[in-house]
Amino acid sequence: MTSKGVEFDRWLCYLLAVVVEEENALREVMLGKGPADTLIEDALFLNPISGETHRGFLTIARGRIAGWGKMPAKKIIQGKGAVVAPGLIDAHIHVESSMLSPAEFARAVIPHGTTAVVADPHEVANVAGLDGVRWMMAQGNKCPLRFFWAAPSCVPASPLDTPGYILGVKEIETLLDMEEVVALGEVMNYPGVIYGDVAVHAKIAAAVERGLAVDGHAPGLTGKELFAYVAAGIETDHECTSLQEAEEKLLLGVLIQMRQGSSAHNLEALLPLVRPAWVDRFMLATDDKNPVDLSERGHLDEHLRICAREGVTPETAVKLATLNPARHYRLKGLGTLAPGSPADLVFFSDIRNFEVSRVLIGGETVYEEGAFLKDFGAESLAVPSSMKIGEISPEALRVWREGDVIKVIGIQPGQLLTEKELVSVPAGEEVSADVDQDLLKIAVFERHHRTGNVGIGFVRGLGLKKGAIATTVAHDSHHLIVAGANDEDMIQAARVSVGMKGGVAVIREGEVLATLPLPLFGLMSDQPLQKVAGRFRAVHEAIRSLGSDLPDPLMQLSFLALPVIPSLKITDLGLVDVDQFRHVPLFGE
Numbered sequence: 089m090t091s092k093g094v095e096f097d098r099w100l101c102y103l104l105a106v107v108v109e110e111e112n113a114l115r116e117v118m119l120g121k122g123p124a125d126t127l128i129e130d131a132l133f134l135n136p137i138s139g140e141t142h143r144g145f146l147t148i149a150r151g152r153i154a155g156w157g158k159m160p161a162k163k164i165i166q167g168k169g170a171v172v173a174p175g176l177i178d179a180h181i182h183v184e185s186s187m188l189s190p191a192e193f194a195r196a197v198i199p200h201g202t203t204a205v206v207a208d209p210h211e212v213a214n215v216a217g218l219d220g221v222r223w224m225m226a227q228g229n230k231c232p233l234r235f236f237w238a239a240p241s242c243v244p245a246s247p248l249d250t251p252g253y254i255l256g257v258k259e260i261e262t263l264l265d266m267e268e269v270v271a272l273g274e275v276m277n278y279p280g281v282i283y284g285d286v287a288v289h290a291k292i293a294a295a296v297e298r299g300l301a302v303d304g305h306a307p308g309l310t311g312k313e314l315f316a317y318v319a320a321g322i323e324t325d326h327e328c329t330s331l332q333e334a335e336e337k338l339l340l341g342v343l344i345q346m347r348q349g350s351s352a353h354n355l356e357a358l359l360p361l362v363r364p365a366w367v368d369r370f371m372l373a374t375d376d377k378n379p380v381d382l383s384e385r386g387h388l389d390e391h392l393r394i395c396a397r398e399g400v401t402p403e404t405a406v407k408l409a410t411l412n413p414a415r416h417y418r419l420k421g422l423g424t425l426a427p428g429s430p431a432d433l434v435f436f437s438d439i440r441n442f443e444v445s446r447v448l449i450g451g452e453t454v455y456e457e458g459a460f461l462k463d464f465g466a467e468s469l470a471v472p473s474s475m476k477i478g479e480i481s482p483e484a485l486r487v488w489r490e491g492d493v494i495k496v497i498g499i500q501p502g503q504l505l506t507e508k509e510l511v512s513v514p515a516g517e518e519v520s521a522d523v524d525q526d527l528l529k530i531a532v533f534e535r536h537h538r539t540g541n542v543g544i545g546f547v548r549g550l551g552l553k554k555g556a557i558a559t560t561v562a563h564d565s566h567h568l569i570v571a572g573a574n575d576e577d578m579i580q581a582a583r584v585s586v587g588m589k590g591g592v593a594v595i596r597e598g599e600v601l602a603t604l605p606l607p608l609f610g611l612m613s614d615q616p617l618q619k620v621a622g623r624f625r626a627v628h629e630a631i632r633s634l635g636s637d638l639p640d641p642l643m644q645l646s647f648l649a650l651p652v653i654p655s656l657k658i659t660d661l662g663l664v665d666v667d668q669f670r671h672v673p674l675f676g677e
Contacts, residue, residue: 089220099181101162102632107611117159117352118427124149124161126451131167131435136174136411136423139403146172148431151445151451155427165446171439173451174423175203175432178374179345180238180274180326181411183224184211185376185643187561187604187620189466190224193660194233196379196617198455200387201434201444203234206272208303213611214538214564215474217243217253218262223471225268232449232462234432236274236419238303239263239538243251243293244278245564248651248671249543249659252474252536252565257290261291264298274305275322276564276652281668282316292321293574301417302542303460307505307653308571310336324416327653329503334358338369340366340379343416350381351643354506356529356634359398361410368470368579371416372409378643381623392442402439469614471607475560477568478533480582484542485531485575487519491675495658495663496527496646497548502637504647508656508665509548510677521546521573523635529575532649533568533582534660535560535610541660545674547571547648553635555596557587559642562608562649569649569658573634594630601630 098478116122124147134141146270147154147161177196183205187191197205210222228235239260244251255263263269272295275281280288285574289483295302304322306314310333318340326345328334329352334344338361339546346354362370372391388409395405414423421429435446454462468610491513498507511527513519521529558574558581568585570580577595584593584600590610594601604623606613613620624642631641638644651657651664658664665672 095297114150114152114154116152116475117147120159126163126165127159127161128165128167128172129158130169132169133404133425134171134173134404136407137424137426139407141171141403144228147424148451150450151431153425153427153429153431162656167316167401167436169433169579170435170437171402172435174410175434175447176201176409177372177413177419177423178202178205178388178409179416180324180347180373180443181205181207182211182376183207183209184204185350185378185610186382187379187613187624188617189469189608189612189614190227190235191231193615194231194464194550195460196382197235197387198233198447198449198460199458200389201436201442201447201451202387203432203434203447204236204419205233205434206236206238206270208238208335209242210243210245210564211239211253211611212255212568212609213243214245215252215566216471217255218259218566220609221263225266231464232452232454234422234449235268235534236270236417237263237266237268238271239269239295240273241288242274242276242564242652246651246669248664248669249649249661250534250537250539250541251653252544257287257294260291261294264294269418270299270322271301271303274303274306274326275376276339278306278309278317278652281320281322282313286454289320296321297640300478304342306650308333314340324371326375328358329354329505330357332362332363338366341348343369345371347373347375348394349375350378350640351376351502351647353502355394356398359395359400363402367404368412369412370408376643377641378400379617379624381622383617388444388618389444394442396442396451396610398623449670469608471609473587475535475586477586478538478540479535479551480533480579480586482575482579485529485544485578487529487544487674489513489517489519494546494674495656495676497530497545497673498656499547499638499648501549501644504650504653506654506656507649511546520575523573526551528552528571528573529578530559530569530571530648530658531578532562532658532660533560533570535567536565539660543660543662545658545662545663549638550641550645551636551638552631555601555634556581557592557594557631557642557645558582559592559646560585560590560606561592561642563647564650565659566610567649571645592627594634603632613637
């Protein structure tokens, strides 16, 4: 045997010895032969398995639940009448959408009772490939929050724009073999699934072979096409917007992740389906959550409050955010209060409003009464600039008339779906924005490879009366997207965004109204939550001063570049008819 082989055997033996010692120590406590580390008393315990709440004592040893009943313990936590439940689990989120680094995201959600998330890092993967995903994982490992990851299945999301990176089958298999990865991320390329794309099916097969979950993304898909999509191995969907859509998918065996994010609000619409026969088939998810919403509205605790308001019992609501996602993603005993489970617990001082007073992760109190008690460690946040755009010239935005009718992207407030509108244009050589018709120009500049590609179109529903907005958060390839009432402000907004190494810029008549720098891959800030939320608020106030009354205009703008959600979108290569999954010309019907 080589010296390396001997060293590996020694390391393995040491690891097994540590595991055996831990198990023996925990077993001694369970059998009453040694003191527990912690005893929780004077509390009500919410058990998602039974759907009941009962008064008692809970003991913790070696970071895990040792059992029920009053046992000797080194430390006692007084519950003060709180309801104690397993820590909350977000079944599907893109951390990058918070515009926070992983540690700052953890600081933002733990006070709201979240102790674990299933995160799909496909935003950073589109910008920085495997290196970006590994960076996210490394940062997440420094946090008490448990980060579980889904391997981004669709990088790029579609062949209809210029990708920053491509994650093929080999790269996906590399990620699926990592311990932190519990699923294949949302398979957005549903046409590829339905019509037999070999690479897409190979990625699904790789996850299935490893016993990992396969997440779906099929907005509006129905009938025979939905049959083919589900039959390929898809297990979940977070894109349902109506009872009819969700019920059809439920009947086909799909688990529904009820989304309540910053842009898409679908929870209330779907809750009537959460009845006894189907309660195990639902999970709570945010998908995308901006920093202001995290700061002001909370995280999964907001979902629980909505559930309560709509008549769902606290026991059922908590199950949707604990046991159900933990079982589906096989999250190492999380989501229960069973002996041997990790002692990830949330204390609700008020179960009607789901007010959080204390959070334990791994048996340690990390948050109590408004303060963190556990250090998050230092982050190494510096990353290379991801902005590779050449000179941005006014000529790039000019649209010469080629017909009498143009296709226009129609925004639906509160939804990621868009409409395809047909608008007659006035006579003249050039077509420009027309605020009287709520007709703004929109452009997408390729930012990864200096191709010089610029896609040009028009959008309705954003509501600007003047000025322009630019952002490098443009799902999923995250090129530079700009919308505005005039070309001059659009050009300046684009240049300011590039000058910040990525981020958001709002311009009015040449004046910079607000900026939000996002130097981490053009997606995330290196600043704390409150600073990011403050800049985000300033950006939104500036956008509203330009005339927009959308609840989250920035989020809606960023999704106009995602060519996998119907009906009309725009990429650096031009307009995309998502229903037909192809590029279409700006002019003509």
